[in-house]
Amino acid sequence: MRERARQLVEGAERAISSARRDLEANDPEAASERVCVAMLRLAKACLDVDGFAPGPTQAVCVAYGRQFGRTGRMYSAYHRWLLDAADLRKASSSDLNVPIDLDSIATVVERAEIFRDAVVRFLERDA
Numbered sequence: 001m002r003e004r005a006r007q008l009v010e011g012a013e014r015a016i017s018s019a020r021r022d023l024e025a026n027d028p029e030a031a032s033e034r035v036c037v038a039m040l041r042l043a044k045a046c047l048d049v050d051g052f053a054p055g056p057t058q059a060v061c062v063a064y065g066r067q068f069g070r071t072g073r074m075y076s077a078y079h080r081w082l083l084d085a086a087d088l089r090k091a092s093s094s095d096l097n098v099p100i101d102l103d104s105i106a107t108v109v110e111r112a113e114i115f116r117d118a119v120v121r122f123l124e125r126d127a
Contacts, residue, residue, distance in 0.1 A: 001123045008045035009123070012038040012116055019109050028100040029092045035105065036089035038112045039082050042119045046074065049126050057086050074122060081111045 001009075015038035022031035040057060043064040047054065054063045061082055069079030085108050092100045 001120075001126075002048055005045040005048045005123050008041045008048065009116065009120060012041040012045070012112070012119075015041065016109060016112050016116065019105075019112070023102060023106055023109065026102070028102055028105055031102075031105045031109070032085075032088045032092040032100060035108050035112050036085040039085040039108075039115060042112070042115050043068075043082055045119055045123060049123065057089075061086055074118060078115050078118065081108070081115060084108060085112070 015034045019031045019034035019038065022028075022034060036057075040060050043060050044053070046068055047060070047063055050067055052063050052067065054060045061079075064082060065079045068074040069076045088100070088105065088108055
């Protein structure tokens with residue numbers, strides 16, 4: 001596994017753990033922020049294999065979808081999960097006072113863990 005990808009995966013693991021703690025502390029905004037960060041780092045780790053280093057959230061989502069979702073290199077639902085995490089983050093940070101359901105965040109955290117495991121397997125195969 002490339003060094004940059006390893007660092008991104010480790011950062012994602014820390015963000016997932018923090019999101020779990022935020023859920024336990026009943027802090028949905030913090031949990032949604034952290035789980036989105038985790039998903040983005042995992043997508044960036046995959047993109048690192050191809051030499052891509054997109055910056056903003058939207059660029060990561062588009063690049064991941066193009067390189068991995070559409071091509072079948074990874075399960076296409078992971079791209080949808082990445083988009084869902086980004087949407088959840090956007091909803092929780094907006095001034096619209098949209099209530100964020102803790103169960104929804106818990107589902108996204110579980111998906112982040114599944115995605116993490118798949119990314120690690122992918123990166124180990126690629127090494």
